[in-house]
């Protein structure tokens with residue numbers, strides 16, 4: 609069922625969507641806000657890979673060297689991980705993918721798997737932020753390992769009592785972020801025409817107050 613075409617999103621029975629955007633665009637922050645409204649699982653390929661690295665699984669050991677350098681983990685590793693995840697029962701009524709697909713082969717593999725399962729994507733939300741803002745956003749980013757909340761030292765400062773436990777991602781350095789931005793333009797941007805041609809791409813301005821951006825995304829999904 610493709611309820612984007614028939615029903616308002618918040619009353620939707622299923623929602624299969626993707627958040628796309630450069631590193632530091634706010635995909636994780638927005639996903640955490642949106643899933644509260646939609647009641648679907650938030651599936652972040654980056655979070656899954658970081659968990660695998662932490663657990664020291666074979667997948668994690670392989671992924672770690674690419675991630676540290678800000679490079680993309682090979683398609684075959686990420687595709688298997690995500691297709692297995694979205695086949696689980698909690699995704700039957702939908703999911704919000706964040707950080708996947710990031711290459712054209714990943715987008716095509718997702719498309720084929722969904723076609724095989726007889727379901728469709730409802731929307732692809734592209735959060736647009738100029739490159740000039742991305743480095744500063746990522747380098748100042750900190751996350752709370754206990755709650756998963758994401759802060760920015762300047763733009764969204766954390767409460768003083770939790771500062772000591774916050775984590776700075778090892779790929780949020782200037783060097784790794786600039787590689788990640790380049791990879792976004794060379795590897796990920798080519799998925800945009802793929803979704804544009806399907807008529808499900810929604811562009812959202814990702815500059816401004818996070819609350820305002822959440823409202824922009826909801827409005828784009830309802831348009």
Ligand code: AMP
Pocket residue numbers: 631653654655657674675676678679680681682683686706707708709710711714779788
């Ligand atoms: P993220 O948390 O989405 O910024 O992802 C962090 C890192 O994990 C990326 O810089 C890549 O090294 C890796 N990664 C996450 N998702 C993917 C993906 N779909 N394809 C390849 N590598 C990925």
